Amino acid sequence: xxxxxxxxxxxxxxxxxxxxxxxASEQHDSPKSFPNSSPNVNKFLIGATVIAVRRRxxxxxxxxxxxxxxxxxxxxxxxxxxxxSQKLTKNTSLKERKSGRWGAGHPSSSLVxxxxxxxxxxxxxxxxxxxxxxxxxxxxxxxKLLPTELILKDPFMLKVGPEPxxxxxxxKIFVQRIRRRNGTTVKAAILDQTVLAxxxxxxxxxxxxxxxxxxxxxxxxxxxxxxxxxxKEIVYVLNLSIENGGSTSRNYVSATGEKGxxxxxxxxxxxxxxxxSRCGALxxxxxxxxxxxxxxxxxxxxxxxx
DNA sequence: CACTTGACCTGTCCGC
DNA sequence: TGCGGACAGGTCAAGT
Numbered sequence: 001x002x003x004x005x006x007x008x009x010x011x012x013x014x015x016x017x018x019x020x021x022x023x024a025s026e027q028h029d030s031p032k033s034f035p036n037s038s039p040n041v042n043k044f045l046i047g048a049t050v051i052a053v054r055r056r057x058x059x060x061x062x063x064x065x066x067x068x069x070x071x072x073x074x075x076x077x078x079x080x081x082x083x084x085s086q087k088l089t090k091n092t093s094l095k096e097r098k099s100g101r102w103g104a105g106h107p108s109s110s111l112v113x114x115x116x117x118x119x120x121x122x123x124x125x126x127x128x129x130x131x132x133x134x135x136x137x138x139x140x141x142x143x144k145l146l147p148t149e150l151i152l153k154d155p156f157m158l159k160v161g162p163e164p165x166x167x168x169x170x171x172k173i174f175v176q177r178i179r180r181r182n183g184t185t186v187k188a189a190i191l192d193q194t195v196l197a198x199x200x201x202x203x204x205x206x207x208x209x210x211x212x213x214x215x216x217x218x219x220x221x222x223x224x225x226x227x228x229x230x231x232k233e234i235v236y237v238l239n240l241s242i243e244n245g246g247s248t249s250r251n252y253v254s255a256t257g258e259k260g261x262x263x264x265x266x267x268x269x270x271x272x273x274x275x276x277s278r279c280g281a282l283x284x285x286x287x288x289x290x291x292x293x294x295x296x297x298x299x300x301x302x303x304x305x306x
Numbered sequence: 307c308a309c310t311t312g313a314c315c316t317g318t319c320c321g322c
Numbered sequence: 323t324g325c326g327g328a329c330a331g332g333t334c335a336a337g338t
Contacts, residue, residue: 002331002332076315138314201330250318250330
């Protein structure tokens with residue numbers, strides 16, 4: 001699920017909520033969700049203070065005072081949701097006391113009042129009573145504890161491409177990197193995390209529509225000027241989505257359990273059968289690079305079709 | 307080597 | 323309503 005804007009939205013939320021919190025305990029349902037939890041948990045996790053929340057590509061990194069870090073990948077359906085202490089206080093209203101739900105600061109219908117649930121894989125409890133839930137319906141995601149200095153030596157971290165929103169990613173560098181995949185389709189190339197970090201299926205489709213490039217086009221058949229345009233649209237779409245708290249198609253929620261609103265203004269993703277906002281033709285859903293792909297076949301003419 | 311496909315899981319939706 | 327099959331935002335291993 002989460003692509004760069006969703007992971008960045010979670011990071012910003014956790015940054016406000018977790019810094020300074022001290023971990024009191026940890027529970028997980030299966031080793032798969034927290035593969036290397038012991039024996040380091042007791043020594044480097046319990047009693048540790050959260051000192052920073054970082055993101056690299058689609059990976060979240062929670063740095064601890066023990067010089068260990070939690071590295072978290074949400075994959076398709078992962079969520080990281082923070083729930084405030086639910087201790088009774090003198091401010092707890094009668095209604096909240098009766099409902100048994102208090103202190104979360106959210107409407108009772110909110111996700112945070114229903115946690116943990118059957119998708120909860122890992123629970124971190126902090127001193128003071130607040131909790132961080134790692135939920136993951138499909139169990140593709142994981143959380144690992146490892147020394148902070150080893151985070152960037154992880155195999156994925158070593159090969160992942162640059163951050164698209166960093167200013168040093170110029171047109172020239174983008175073209176250089178994407179042309180390493182000259183033989184494949186442009187959609188497969190921008191989904192390739194070693195070319196560029198953070199673009200997934202939603203923003204691939206959205207940026208290709210904006211740049212008027214057909215996703216099945218081979219990279220080698222595209223002019224540099226088209227790739228410049230694509231880079232510009234990727235940056236635009238990622239920033240726009242971050243401003244909107246990301247995209248919620250199914251499972252994604254922020255650190256406070258809220259859905260993202262980008263898809264309300266999506267131009268092609270999830271809009272199959274609806275009119276293209278640029279030319280009025282109907283948006284189609286096809287398969288490219290093994291993924292569901294949304295296009296306007298009028299705006300995004302394929303060279304081989306013309 | 308470069309590229310494509312299937313597997314990892316669970317849940318939902320769509321057509322018969 | 324029930325059931326089988328396709329499909330779902332990511333990444334890696336295995337296959338061509």
